[in-house]
Amino acid sequence: MNRITLIATATFGLEKVVKNEVMALGFENTKVSEGKVEFEATLADIPRANLWLRCADRVLLKIGEFEASTFDELFEKTKALPWEDIITEDGKFDVNGKAVKSTLGSIRACQSIVKKAVVERLKQKYNKEWFEETGPEFTIQISMLKDVAVLTIDTSGAGLHKRGYREAGGEAPLKETLAAALVLLSFWNADRILIDPMCGSGTILIEAAMIARHMAPGLKRGFASERWPAIDENYWREARLAARDAILPDRKLQIFGYDIDEKSIAACRINAANAGVGDVILFERKDLKDVWINEKYGIVISNPPYGVRMSEFKEINEIYIAIHKAFRKKWGWSLYILTADEMFPKYFKRARPDRVRKLYNGKIKVDYYQYYGEKPGYGDRPAENDMPDQPDQTASDNLP
Numbered sequence: 131m132n133r134i135t136l137i138a139t140a141t142f143g144l145e146k147v148v149k150n151e152v153m154a155l156g157f158e159n160t161k162v163s164e165g166k167v168e169f170e171a172t173l174a175d176i177p178r179a180n181l182w183l184r185c186a187d188r189v190l191l192k193i194g195e196f197e198a199s200t201f202d203e204l205f206e207k208t209k210a211l212p213w214e215d216i217i218t219e220d221g222k223f224d225v226n227g228k229a230v231k232s233t234l235g236s237i238r239a240c241q242s243i244v245k246k247a248v249v250e251r252l253k254q255k256y257n258k259e260w261f262e263e264t265g266p267e268f269t270i271q272i273s274m275l276k277d278v279a280v281l282t283i284d285t286s287g288a289g290l291h292k293r294g295y296r297e298a299g300g301e302a303p304l305k306e307t308l309a310a311a312l313v314l315l316s317f318w319n320a321d322r323i324l325i326d327p328m329c330g331s332g333t334i335l336i337e338a339a340m341i342a343r344h345m346a347p348g349l350k351r352g353f354a355s356e357r358w359p360a361i362d363e364n365y366w367r368e369a370r371l372a373a374r375d376a377i378l379p380d381r382k383l384q385i386f387g388y389d390i391d392e393k394s395i396a397a398c399r400i401n402a403a404n405a406g407v408g409d410v411i412l413f414e415r416k417d418l419k420d421v422w423i424n425e426k427y428g429i430v431i432s433n434p435p436y437g438v439r440m441s442e443f444k445e446i447n448e449i450y451i452a453i454h455k456a457f458r459k460k461w462g463w464s465l466y467i468l469t470a471d472e473m474f475p476k477y478f479k480r481a482r483p484d485r486v487r488k489l490y491n492g493k494i495k496v497d498y499y500q501y502y503g504e505k506p507g508y509g510d511r512p513a514e515n516d517m518p519d520q521p522d523q524t525a526s527d528n529l530p
């Protein structure tokens with residue numbers, strides 16, 4: 131099994147971000163479709179893809195793809211695939227899946243046919259009638275779209291958003307994969323100031339710091355395929371060593387997180403320390419109304435509370451007004467706001483958003499409003515325009 135096809139699954143709207151990540155890892159033949167990015171690789175690449183992809187949900191190993199409009203066809207074509215190349219004699223396996231616009235609409239029936247076909251194949255190959263399923267786990271997925279079945283085995287195990295650093299959660303935390311994508315979709319880079327004034331459990335800022343320090347997001351967790359004999363354990367060892375070597379531990383950053391809730395700030399500190407970036411993010415309990423920015427240029431990435439999940443309308447309204455007051459005249463600041471509330475742009479009147487991206491936070495449809503600030507060096511605006519109404523403490527007082 132030299133050349134293989136891997137599929138990095140992606141939340142709707144993030145396919146291109148994942149494609150860029152896949153290409154940055156050196157994979158060339160990529161194919162993007164809704165919810166996934168396919169690419170050619172070798173078994174040795176499975177560790178690297180799992181360790182490094184920040185915005186993908188999972189990495190699946192494609193075993194086969196074929197047309198099937200009857201159960202017999204599904205059974206025979208599934209049985210013809212080389213499952214024994216990956217699934218061991220003692221392997222424990224389950225089948226899950228989805229079916230969209232297909233004649234075989236009952237996904238439960240499809241799953242059961244696939245399971246039977248794989249068992250039949252393994253019986254023949256291992257010359258055995260009964261499998262105890264006590265060994266490594268293999269989760270098979272069947273995905274039916276317009277009568278075409280794609281059969282895969284999940285190499286990741288727990289979803290890639292589970293980095294292993296977030297033990298303490300604030301209210302309504304973002305998935306780490308989405309938080310990383312928000313950073314990658316922004317103009318932020320390691321030389322610029324970054325603030326999340328409603329940082330919750332700190333996910334956006336922690337992901338940003340990990341990006342800036344070249345830290346592989348999967349370095350602190352395990353993966354299902356780590357126990358597969360088909361993947362030489364040296365591949366894993368080498369990929370982990372290379373990921374450790376890639377870290378830039380001394381890279382100084384200017385990242386600030388605020389939240390009105392003391393417990394959230396305590397959680398941020400624990401999470402950032404777990405992630406290995408506790409030394410570069412300054413977290414402080416602060417009401418958004420008191421955030422005072424004395425720097426001319428910077429980036430804000432945040433997701434305010436929104437009604438469907440948390441606060442009441444009045445509170446949200448006040449938050450929008452506070453964002454507006456703090457940033458309306460900050461011409462050098464770019465603002466990136468993720469919210470499910472379509473009313474948001476009505477309150478932030480600095481300008482129309484330069485770009486709005488439709489994304490999903492779990493099952494909730496959200497918009498990512500992007501307001502681009504002037505580039506550093508522009509400097510034509512009168513200085514007083516940069517001053518919000520009431521100074522409190524300046525972000526620059528805290529610069530490391």
Ligand SMILES: C[S@@+](CC[C@H](N)C(=O)[O-])C[C@H]1O[C@@H](n2cnc3c(N)ncnc32)[C@H](O)[C@@H]1O
Pocket residue numbers: 300301302303304305309327328329330331332333334388389390391394416417418419432433434435436449
């Ligand atoms: C949707 S959550 C942010 C979640 C965060 N992105 C994460 O991944 O954990 C919104 C946060 O806004 C905070 N918040 C609400 N009102 C605030 C205010 N007036 N000033 C600062 N933070 C506020 C809440 O405490 C909550 O943690």
